Amino acid sequence: MSEMTGFxxxxxxxxxxLLRIPSISTDPAHKADVxxxxxxxxxxxxxxxxxxxxxxxVGEGHPLVYGEWLGAEGKPTxxxxxxYDVQPVEPLEEWISPPFEPTVRDGNVYARGACDDxxxxxxxxxxxxxxxxxxxxxxxxxxFLIEGEEECGGxxxxxxxxxxxxxxxxxxxxxxxxxxxxxxxxTICTGxxxxxxxxxxxxxxxxxxxxxxxxxxxxxxxMAVAEILTALKGRDGKIAIPHFxxxxxxxxxxxxxxxxxxxxxxxxxxxKEVGSPELTGExxxxxFERVWARPTLEVHGIRGGFxxxxxxxVIPARAVAKISLRxxxxxxxxxxxxxxxxxxxxxxxxGVRASFKxxxxxxxxxxxxxxxxxxxxxxxxxxxxxxxxxxxxSGGSIPIVGLFDRHLEIPSVLMGFGLPDDNLHAPNEKFHxxxxxxxxxxxxxxxxxxx
Numbered sequence: 001m002s003e004m005t006g007f008x009x010x011x012x013x014x015x016x017x018l019l020r021i022p023s024i025s026t027d028p029a030h031k032a033d034v035x036x037x038x039x040x041x042x043x044x045x046x047x048x049x050x051x052x053x054x055x056x057x058v059g060e061g062h063p064l065v066y067g068e069w070l071g072a073e074g075k076p077t078x079x080x081x082x083x084y085d086v087q088p089v090e091p092l093e094e095w096i097s098p099p100f101e102p103t104v105r106d107g108n109v110y111a112r113g114a115c116d117d118x119x120x121x122x123x124x125x126x127x128x129x130x131x132x133x134x135x136x137x138x139x140x141x142x143x144f145l146i147e148g149e150e151e152c153g154g155x156x157x158x159x160x161x162x163x164x165x166x167x168x169x170x171x172x173x174x175x176x177x178x179x180x181x182x183x184x185x186x187t188i189c190t191g192x193x194x195x196x197x198x199x200x201x202x203x204x205x206x207x208x209x210x211x212x213x214x215x216x217x218x219x220x221x222x223m224a225v226a227e228i229l230t231a232l233k234g235r236d237g238k239i240a241i242p243h244f245x246x247x248x249x250x251x252x253x254x255x256x257x258x259x260x261x262x263x264x265x266x267x268x269x270x271x272k273e274v275g276s277p278e279l280t281g282e283x284x285x286x287x288f289e290r291v292w293a294r295p296t297l298e299v300h301g302i303r304g305g306f307x308x309x310x311x312x313x314v315i316p317a318r319a320v321a322k323i324s325l326r327x328x329x330x331x332x333x334x335x336x337x338x339x340x341x342x343x344x345x346x347x348x349x350x351g352v353r354a355s356f357k358x359x360x361x362x363x364x365x366x367x368x369x370x371x372x373x374x375x376x377x378x379x380x381x382x383x384x385x386x387x388x389x390x391x392x393x394s395g396g397s398i399p400i401v402g403l404f405d406r407h408l409e410i411p412s413v414l415m416g417f418g419l420p421d422d423n424l425h426a427p428n429e430k431f432h433x434x435x436x437x438x439x440x441x442x443x444x445x446x447x448x449x450x451x
Contacts, residue, residue, distance in 0.1 A: 004130060008437045011126040012109075014044065015436065016102040018084070018118050019111040025062055025085035026152040034148050037084045038063045041146050044125050049132035050144065061156035062148030066167075069128075070141045076373075076450050077141035079170035079410070080128070081400055082121025082177065083150035086113035087425045094427035107433055114431035115422040120176035121146060123417065123436060127443035139451020143170060147400075153360035154399050161403045172373040173404045174446075176439065178416025181262055181392050183432075186381035186442070188374060189414035191292060191393035192401055194327035194364035196336050199320050200225060200344065204352045208305075208314040219351030221319035222304050228354060229321060231347035232340075233297045237282040239325075241343040244295070247330045251293050255391075259288045262390060273420060292393035296326045326395065333361035362399025367411045373450075377413045380446035384438050415442065 023037035024030040038055055045053045045067035056064040062085065070077070089099040089112050097103035102111040109119070124144070131138055145168060147157040161168065180187040202221040209218050233239050266287055270279050281290040304319030306312040327336060341356050348354040367374060369391050378389035394414075401412045417439040423429045 004437075004441065007126070007130055007133070008440060011122065011440060012433065012436065014126075015119055015122045016109065016111075018122065019102040019109070019113055020100055022100045023085050023113070023148065024088050024151075025149050027088060031062075034062045034085055038065050038148055041065045041084050041121075041125070042067070044122070044129075045144055048125055048129035049138075056160060058156035058159050064148070064157055064160060065144065065146040067144040068142065069132075069138055070143075072138055072141045072451065075140045076171040077143065077169065078447070078450070079168055079173040079404070079408070080124045080142055080144045081173055081175045081404075081412075082124055082146045083117045083148065084121060084146055085148040085151050086116070086118070087151050089427070091427060096428055099427075099429075104433070108430040109433055109436075110428055110430045112429055114429050115179075115418040116424045116429065117150070117177045119431040119436055120417060120439065123176050123439035123443055124174065127440045127447065130440060130444050131447060139448050142447075143168060150398075150400070154362070155360070157400060158403055161400075161407050165407050168408055170408065170410055172410050173401075173408075173412040174377075174443070175398065175401065175412055175414050176417060176443070177398055178394055178396075178414045179418035179420060179422065180416060180435070181390055181420075183419060184385060185263075185387055186378070186385040186389040187416060188369070188378050188381070188389060188391055189394045189416055190369050190374070190391050191329070191366045192364060192398050192414075193292075193295070193395055194331065194333055194362050194402060195324055195397040195399065196327065196333050196340065196358065196361045197322075197324040198337075198356055198358040198360075199322055200228065200354065200356055201318070201320055202228070202348075202352050202354045203318045205315065205317050208317050211313040211315050214315060218315050219349070220315050221352055222302070222316055224349050224352045224354065225302060225304070225319045225321045227349050228344060228347055229299055229323070232343060237280060239295065239297050241297075241339050242346075244336070244339055247332065247335075248295060249329045251289070256286075256289070258391060259286075259292075262288075262392070264288075288393075291395040293328055295328050295331060297323065298326075299323050326397065327364045329364045329366045331364060333363055337361065360399075362397050363402030363406070364397075365401040365405055365412065367413075371411050373411055373413050376449050377415050377446050380449055381415060381442045383445060384442040415439075415446070417442075
């Protein structure tokens, strides 16, 4: 596809333009920017030849961008999904270049959203546009559904998929929001962990109290938060929530045997990717099992009391911890929430009141690697990259995959083009530009093969 050279250059410039929009969906101060990003994506779908595009608004949420071309009678229909919103950029001082000014260094573009997920979403848009420009039509039918709340809960898309499945009827979904196992190694992700994310709220005294006058009799919500969290998860990495592991499925022996053939150096992984003195987690499980096939409980932040410069010796009246549980098949978010609430109630110390506030949740997912849509995608990627496509799972969560499975009853094909060191959600996020180019080719070839 040497004739694609000029097209790819233009595609990069458009991606850079999208990256300049600070569409931070969780920050109300950026609501107008999120809206601007949605409008940019809709214009891109129009340029790509969609016969119908629309900004769909669900309540007060950020708009969904919809597009369709259904002119391939008798051919399969694909639902192409991505998201145009991004994570916050803090800590800003750790960025080498401004997060919303895309900067090219060593063959990578650095910007917030470069890989997660503006760059990869744009792969889908441009692959369709390339085929439309070349042939005047597509080999298959396509529907686009691109959201602006993936990084802040995805309530709008969850409601829309549940309430309007007929508008999204398709044979399979295609998602570019995952990574390759290693450079030059085309990869399809067959499993994602689900998530339950929320806040542990603990209340004690009516107001902050002097620790000298009341220390020894007044309950301390910050201490209570620590006691509850350590009761929910032990030092051995085991989660102590009753019945939490009842539905956890062990991967098939064939799948784990395939994982063992992947090029992986645990010490290099610890040193280069994790950067900690040692790896932790449940004993008796490999690294791949721990990050792909075992559930977790993590603490993301604790607030309460006085944290400013100097001293202020108070017993705080309340404290909050942000926590998440990553789930694996066949765990169910709604069931886990009830298990968590019951466990918190059972370990709350005397003198305080504790509750869990759910912020968002998503189900885990698994797809059969022998599915015809998955195998054809693997073949297309292999042809473009010149290497055998490998299969892996991801420790991350893409809640929409579970929604597509539940409400549309279709498999999701995860063709990821990111790399393990792309710094998702962190300073200096990047996307390897050669993978952007080859991603367009691979998706285009996939559509051709399906047609």
